[in-house]
Amino acid sequence: MSARIYGMGKIRSWVKCFVLAITIASACSSTLALSWQAGEERMIADGAPGHAGGRLVVALRSEPKTLNPVQAVDEPSRDVIRCLTADLIHINRGSLKTEPSLARSWKVSNDGRQYTLELRRGLRFSDGQPFTADDVIFSFQVYLDEKINSSQRDLLVVGGKPIVVVKVDADTVRFELAKPYAAAERLFDGVAILPRHLLEDSYRSGNFSQAWNLSMPPSRFAGLGPFRLKEYVPGQRVALERNPYYWKSDRAGSQLPYLNEVVFQFVPSEDAQVIRFQSGDTDVLSRFSAENFAVLQKQQSMKGYHLDDLGPGLEYNFLFFNLNDLSQKGLPEIAKKQVWFQDLRFRQAVSAAIDRDGIVRLVYSGRASPIWDQVTPGNKLWLDEKIAHPTRSLDHAHQLLQSAGFSWNNGALLDAHGNAVEFSILTSSSNAQRMKMATIIQDDLSQLGIKVQVVPLEFHALVDRLQNSYNYEAAMMGLVSGDADPTSEMNVWLSSGETHLWHPNQDKPATPWESEMDQLMQRQLVTLDYAKRKLLYDRVQEIVAENLPIICLVSPNILVGAANRVGNFRPAILVPYALWNVEQLYIQ
Amino acid sequence: MGALVLLTALQGLILFAGFFAPYDFAAQDREHPFAAPSSIHFVDAGGTVHIRPFIYNPVDAGQSTGMSRADSGPSYPVYFFVRGAPYKIAGVFVSRIHLFGAEVPGHIFLMGSDAYGRDQLSRFLFGGQISMLAGLLAAILSVSIGMIVGGIAGFYGGWVDELLMRGGELFLALPWLYLLFAVRAALPLHISQWKVFLLLVSVMGLIGWARPARLIRGVVLSARQRNFVVAARGFGASDAYLLRRHVLPQTYGVLLTQLTLLIPQYVLAEVTLTFLGLGVGEPMPSWGGQLSALQQYYVLSSYWWMFLPALLLIPLFLVFYTAADALQELHKTVTL
Numbered sequence: 001m002s003a004r005i006y007g008m009g010k011i012r013s014w015v016k017c018f019v020l021a022i023t024i025a026s027a028c029s030s031t032l033a034l035s036w037q038a039g040e041e042r043m044i045a046d047g048a049p050g051h052a053g054g055r056l057v058v059a060l061r062s063e064p065k066t067l068n069p070v071q072a073v074d075e076p077s078r079d080v081i082r083c084l085t086a087d088l089i090h091i092n093r094g095s096l097k098t099e100p101s102l103a104r105s106w107k108v109s110n111d112g113r114q115y116t117l118e119l120r121r122g123l124r125f126s127d128g129q130p131f132t133a134d135d136v137i138f139s140f141q142v143y144l145d146e147k148i149n150s151s152q153r154d155l156l157v158v159g160g161k162p163i164v165v166v167k168v169d170a171d172t173v174r175f176e177l178a179k180p181y182a183a184a185e186r187l188f189d190g191v192a193i194l195p196r197h198l199l200e201d202s203y204r205s206g207n208f209s210q211a212w213n214l215s216m217p218p219s220r221f222a223g224l225g226p227f228r229l230k231e232y233v234p235g236q237r238v239a240l241e242r243n244p245y246y247w248k249s250d251r252a253g254s255q256l257p258y259l260n261e262v263v264f265q266f267v268p269s270e271d272a273q274v275i276r277f278q279s280g281d282t283d284v285l286s287r288f289s290a291e292n293f294a295v296l297q298k299q300q301s302m303k304g305y306h307l308d309d310l311g312p313g314l315e316y317n318f319l320f321f322n323l324n325d326l327s328q329k330g331l332p333e334i335a336k337k338q339v340w341f342q343d344l345r346f347r348q349a350v351s352a353a354i355d356r357d358g359i360v361r362l363v364y365s366g367r368a369s370p371i372w373d374q375v376t377p378g379n380k381l382w383l384d385e386k387i388a389h390p391t392r393s394l395d396h397a398h399q400l401l402q403s404a405g406f407s408w409n410n411g412a413l414l415d416a417h418g419n420a421v422e423f424s425i426l427t428s429s430s431n432a433q434r435m436k437m438a439t440i441i442q443d444d445l446s447q448l449g450i451k452v453q454v455v456p457l458e459f460h461a462l463v464d465r466l467q468n469s470y471n472y473e474a475a476m477m478g479l480v481s482g483d484a485d486p487t488s489e490m491n492v493w494l495s496s497g498e499t500h501l502w503h504p505n506q507d508k509p510a511t512p513w514e515s516e517m518d519q520l521m522q523r524q525l526v527t528l529d530y531a532k533r534k535l536l537y538d539r540v541q542e543i544v545a546e547n548l549p550i551i552c553l554v555s556p557n558i559l560v561g562a563a564n565r566v567g568n569f570r571p572a573i574l575v576p577y578a579l580w581n582v583e584q585l586y587i588q
Numbered sequence: 589m590g591a592l593v594l595l596t597a598l599q600g601l602i603l604f605a606g607f608f609a610p611y612d613f614a615a616q617d618r619e620h621p622f623a624a625p626s627s628i629h630f631v632d633a634g635g636t637v638h639i640r641p642f643i644y645n646p647v648d649a650g651q652s653t654g655m656s657r658a659d660s661g662p663s664y665p666v667y668f669f670v671r672g673a674p675y676k677i678a679g680v681f682v683s684r685i686h687l688f689g690a691e692v693p694g695h696i697f698l699m700g701s702d703a704y705g706r707d708q709l710s711r712f713l714f715g716g717q718i719s720m721l722a723g724l725l726a727a728i729l730s731v732s733i734g735m736i737v738g739g740i741a742g743f744y745g746g747w748v749d750e751l752l753m754r755g756g757e758l759f760l761a762l763p764w765l766y767l768l769f770a771v772r773a774a775l776p777l778h779i780s781q782w783k784v785f786l787l788l789v790s791v792m793g794l795i796g797w798a799r800p801a802r803l804i805r806g807v808v809l810s811a812r813q814r815n816f817v818v819a820a821r822g823f824g825a826s827d828a829y830l831l832r833r834h835v836l837p838q839t840y841g842v843l844l845t846q847l848t849l850l851i852p853q854y855v856l857a858e859v860t861l862t863f864l865g866l867g868v869g870e871p872m873p874s875w876g877g878q879l880s881a882l883q884q885y886y887v888l889s890s891y892w893w894m895f896l897p898a899l900l901l902i903p904l905f906l907v908f909y910t911a912a913d914a915l916q917e918l919h920k921t922v923t924l
Contacts, residue, residue, distance in 0.1 A: 271885035291886035298890075358618045362704055429865060432884070439704065439870040443616050453780060454869055 040122035041104060042249045047584045049252040050567045054587030056259050058579065059267040059282045064238060067221060067229065068212035069192035070142055070150040075575075080264055083240055083582050084126075085192030086224035086247075088117055088136065089185045093572035093580035096381065096484055098185050102131070102193055102224060102247075112180030112528050119171045124245040125195045126228035127219070133167045138196040138203075140165040148208055154491075155187055180526050182533055183485050190482070195222045214238075226257040226583035238264045248583055258586035277561060278303065285561040286571070286578040289433065290367040293559045304564045312369045312378035313558040313573045315480035317434065318550040319354075319425065319441065321347065323502040324470040325510070337423055337473055340415060345404035347548040349397040352390065353444050359554050363436045367557040373541040374492075376555035378573050379484045384538040387545050397448055413449035422451040423473040426465065429456035434476050437553060466501060477501060482575060486524055486537045493521050493540060502549045513547045564588075591910035598904065602716035606675025609710035610689045610696055614871040615673060617695055617705035620646050622891050625700045626690075633660055641666045643696050664694025700893030702881060706871075712897050715873035722789040722874075723855035727847050729793030730854075734800030735836070735843060741801070742808025743831055753805065756798035764795055765860075772866055781869035788866060792857055800846045804839050811838040841919030848912035852905045859901075875901060 064077035069085055072078050090101035100106075103117040123131040143150050144162045156163050159179030166174045177184060198220065202211040212221060218229040224247070227240035240262045248256040265282065267273045274292045277285040278299065285296075297307055321341035326334060340346045356370035369376065372390070375383045390396075405416040413421040425441065427434045438454040445452045457465070465472045479499070481488045491497040495509040495518050509515035517540055524536040544550065560571040560578045567586040571578050579585075601608055623646035631637050642663040670689040674682050690696035699708035741752040768788050775784055811817060817834045825833075855875070861867045862876025863883070870877075878897040881887050887894050 274885055289886070291884070291890075295886045295889050355618065362618060362621050436703065440616070440618075442871065443614065443704075446614075455781075456865060456869075 040124075040247065041120040042247050042255075043100065043120070045248045045250055045256055045581075045584055047250065047568050047570070047581065049250045049254070050258045050584065050586030050588075052254070052258050052260075052586070054259050055261040055263065056284065056566065056582075056585060056587070057263045057265060057282045058284050059273045059276055060238075060264045061270075061273070061287075062268060063235070063266050064214065064264075066213050068209075069194065070148060070152070071209055071212075073151050076264075079576055079579065080238055080240070081192065082190075082225070082576060082579070083227045083262060084221070084223040084225040084229065087188055087191050088119075088193065089188040091186060091189040091483065091574070093574045093576075094570055096574065098189070101188075102136075103188075106185060108184075112184075113177045115175040115177070115184060116168070117173050117175070119173065120247060121171050123224065123247045125197075125222040125224060126243040126245055127195070127198075127222035128245060129195065129197050129222065131193070131195075131224060133170055133173050135193055135196045136173050137165055137167050138200060139191070139194040142194060142199075142203060142208065143191060152191055156191075158184070180528060182525055182528055183487055186483060186485055186487070193224055198222055227259075227262055230261070236266060240264075246583065250584070257583035259582075262582065277305065280304065280563065283563040283566050284569070284578045286559070286576070288559060288561075290363075290365040290556070290559065293367065293561075294365055296561060305561055306564055307559065307561040308571055309367055310558040310560065310571055310573050310577070312376045312555040313480070313577075314376055314379055314484060314555075315478050316371055316374050316376055316552055316555050317437065317476065317478040318374075318552045319350070319474060319476050320502045320550040321423075321474045322470060322472055323510075323549065325503070326470060329470055331471055334471070334473055336419075340421060340423075341474075343404050344547060345400045346406075347551065349400040349404075349448065350445065350450075351548055351551045352393050352397040352400065353448050354441055354551065354553065355392050355444050356553055357392070358444075359437050359440055362440060363433050364554065364556055367559065368554045369557075371552045371555050373545045373552055374479075374489070374550070375537075375541055378555065378558075381484055382486060382534065382537055384541040386538070387541055394447055401448065408449050411449050412451070420451065421449070422453070424453040424455050426455050426457050426462055426472050426475040428459045428462050428476075430459055431478070433556070434478065438476055467498065467504060475501075480575075484574070486521070486533070486540070490521060490525070493517055511547075513543050514549075517543050589914060591907055591914050595907050595911045598907065599720070602713060602720055604677065605710075605713035605717055606677060606683065607685065608687050609675075609707070609713045610672065610686055610698075611707040611710045612673035612675065613706065613711050613714040613873045615706060615710075617701065617707075620695055620697070620701055620705045621703055623695070623697050623701040623705065624891075625893050625896075626695070626697050628666065629663070632663060638665075643690050643694055645694055646697070646701075662694075664691040664696075666690050666696060699896045700891070702878075702894070703887075708878070708893065708896065711873035711878060712875070712900065715875050715878060715897075718785075718868055718872065719855050719858050719875040720851075722785070722858040723851040723853075725786070726789045726793030726796065726854040726857070727850035729790060730796040730850055731800050731843055731847050733794065733797035734846070735804055735839065737797060738801035738804030739808050739831060739836055739839070742805035743812055743827070743835060745809070749805070753802065756801050759795050759798045762795055764792060765864075767795070768792070768861065768866060781867075782872060785861075785866075785868045788861060789854070789858065792854065796850070796854075800843075800850070803842055803846060807839045807842050808835050811835045841916070844919070845912050845916045848908055848915055852908040856905075 060076040060079060062076050064072070064080045065074050066072050066077055067081060067084065069081050072081055087101050088103040089098050089106065091097070092099045102120055102123070104120045106115055106117045108115055119133060119136065125131055140163070142148055143152050144156055158177045158181045161178035164176040166176065168174050199208070199211055202208050214232045218231060221229045226243055226246050226248070228243045230239040230241040232238050242257055242260050246256055250256060267276055270288055270292065273282070273285060274288055274296065276282045278296060280303065293307060293309070300307060322334060322338065323341060326338065360366060360368045360370055373384070373387050377383060401413065406421070407414050415421055425438050427438045429435070435454070435456055442452040442454055462475065466475060479492065491499045494500060495503070495506040495514045498504055500506070503510060509518055520536045520540050524533045527533045527536065558571070558573045558577050562569040562578065565588045567588045568581065568584045569578070570581055572580055574580070626643045626646070628641045628643060630641055642665045644661050644663055647661065666688055668688050670686055671684045672686045672689050674684050676682055688696070697707050697709070699712060702708055702711070737752050737756065741749040768791060771788065771791055772784065775787070812835055817830060820830060820834055858867065858874060859876035859879055862874050863880045867876050868874050875897060881894055882898065
């Protein structure tokens with residue numbers, strides 16, 4: 001072990017010499033004005049200086065569907081687009097705080113409704129064309145266009161009205177909000193700025209949705225990200241090359257990114273990705289199971305890679321019952337069972353009977369945390385420490401059921417009318433972890449005399465039942481926010497929300513506690529003070545823990561791996577876990 | 589003959605799975621997931637020899653390697669004819685007596701434990717009940733239909749024969765896997781998976797009649813031209829009488845052989861179905877379900893004992909085919 005540290009120290013000092021050489025070289029080149037233009041306002045990236053060159057290979061679960069940032073909804077597309085584009089204000093994945101990006105600085109008016117952003121001057125897109133306020137105006141026009149139907153639009157509509165974007169001068173843009181909006185600067189994260197000169201024609205002619213699909217030649221793409229498109233080989237890979245006009249430098253003054261090339265290979269299954277990573281074919285691995293983590297860990301010292309367990313992320317897995325109003329749906333069988341589901345004591349009994357520690361041990365080999373509400377231990381800023389963590393108790397569950405009028409016959413649970421208590425839990429067949437959880441819960445509940453049937457369904461069929469037909473009894477799901485801020489969860493906790501899974505799209509709140517939750521969520525949205533917002537969101541967490549609309553189970557740890565030769569690798573608990581600082585990664 | 593005896597013995601093991609299995613198939617020992625097979629000890633750490641065998645409990649080797657076999661710690665003696673989890677014999681009588689078991693809280697996992705800490709041996713034996721039932725049910729269905737259709741086609745010949753045999757070829761060409769997916773998708777979710785599974789197996793048996801039907805047609809075709817059959821017809825025997833009394837009895841040998849050949853085929857079909865997620869759901873065990881755990885890389889690479897059910901199936905199928913051969917020989921000697 002000590003020998004290894006010694007070796008690494010040697011490499012570091014060697015790197016330092018090399019960096020010094022590069023700094024001198026780049027100082028010379030700046031006087032020659034090769035790529036450094038006069039007046040270009042570069043951003044100095046925080047992080048240890050690396051050295052230029054090299055190639056990073058990453059596996060993608062499937063081919064990206066598009067490279068159009070406005071149209072992309074699938075994770076593989078977004079992973080690639082993040083490397084190609086930049087936003088105005090960015091959430092630093094390391095600190096979880098906002099930081100200037102294309103906007104050099106920003107000012108908020110006293111009433112919290114106007115954001116004035118100063119853009120960096122002298123920046124150019126990856127095809128060499130200048131970046132100006134017009135590109136920003138154009139981009140937001142596209143995102144806010146109802147016909148385009150972008151997934152970002154919902155976030156950019158505040159208080160029922162779309163954000164108004166005004167060009168103040170060539171380098172200043174003002175955003176006007178209908179209502180004060182907490183953490184509004186976080187909205188800009190991930191909203192990629194589009195090049196007007198390349199996309200305006202297709203936007204005006206009405207075929208924007210076809211623009212920037214993968215079949216177009218790379219010369220038609222340009223962005224402000226660290227990389228630009230080099231080639232796309234269908235069924236095999238997307239290759240990106242270094243953007244020579246990128247606007248960030250490291251502390252030593254050399255231009256980023258360090259890497260010459262980033263290659264995304266299409267590897268369709270998790271196991272195949274793990275095997276590729278293990279054999280050294282790919283450099284970075286994220287989104288894999290704890291079991292595969294254990295497999296990889298065994299050979300960690302022999303092969304040149306290392307693994308990181310970042311602790312709990314933001315994903316929460318939960319069980320919930322169908323609490324929809326089924327009077328119009330013609331599902332009498334399920335409606336009959338809803339009498340149990342709607343009884344809080346029944347839900348409490350189910351929650352008390354579930355062995356969360358067992359799930360953590362058997363499903364995640366210990367690499368997860370049991371949870372009792374939606375905020376995971378990974379979200380330290382918003383976690384309500386006061387939420388109780390009751391241990392598993394079958395006795396307590398029995399008492400709850402007894403007080404709710406249930407009884408037992410030969411070990412089988414009967415309701416007040418003598419019907420046997422049986423229900424099915426739907427779960428996504430492609431998620432092995434959730435299938436395992438369901439099997440454990442099935443066994444837990446059988447100890448209460450409840451007969452549970454686990455029904456694995458294809459994911460889209462499952463979502464259709466949850467959101468459209470409401471033809472289900474209970475289901476298991478996992479949700480993960482793109483941001484730690486509660487605002488990103490509005491669609492889950494508002495009773496009118498689409499992802500208010502147990503009873504979505506309500507006209508008016510069905511229960512008093514849902515009504516209270518609606519008010520709390522709306523209030524936190526317009527409250528600017530963090531401490532006050534925290535109190536409001538704490539109450540939301542209490543309501544969830546008390547009323548159990550969803551029975552929270554576990555939050556898995558974020559697991560990542562990288563080849564030892566990848567420098568500056570600093571994984572984070574927010575997506576993208578591993579490649580968020582791709583411009584600073586380098587090959588040692 | 590040896591194969592037949594062995595086959596009967598195996599069926600006995602599976603039929604009385606509850607007695608031979610130390611645990612209930614669904615009992616989860618959450619402290620011991622992926623425990624390696626327990627080894628039986630006679631000599632303890634101090635070197636003392638014990639007459640009664642004993643085991644050690646598996647120990648948690650940390651997050652990276654799962655549970656491993658221990659050779660120290662508290663020892664638990666193995667007893668025979670112990671009282672344990674209740675089970676049913678032939679679905680009727682309830683019993684609690686198991687052939688063997690370790691003293692609680694010791695856990696005896698002769699074939700290791702799975703991801704939930706369930707005893708693999710118990711699951712293999714109980715799983716055999718479902719897999720064998722599926723094989724038997726589908727094979728009997730196929731052979732019965734095959735006997736009726738093949739018998740009629742062979743006995744009457746002519747256009748009836750043409751129609752039935754061409755129809756049979758149509759069934760042979762059916763892509764049965766897609767058909768089963770379609771049937772599963774058309775069924776409502778809320779009927780139990782156990783019923784769905786039986787239904788799927790029946791569908792498989794129903795569409796698999798063509799091959800036995802062809803064979804039986806051939807036997808009937810030659811049987812109806814035998815002198816004693818022609819003679820009986822001359823004495824005015826009806827078609828039904830001829831079929832029942834003279835023709836079909838000659839096909840019994842073929843039938844029995846077909847049955848022994850078809851059962852392992854359908855057991856394998858059950859394995860395929862469950863592997864693809866169309867089988868009985870958790871926690872019901874089946875051989876296909878035990879094999880489907882091997883789809884995952886970490887199981888393949890870390891836990892060799894998860895292969896044991898797959899390995900055990902090889903001699904089992906071998907016994908079936910040897911028995912089929914033996915039956916054929918037996919039949920030949922009888923008819924000659």
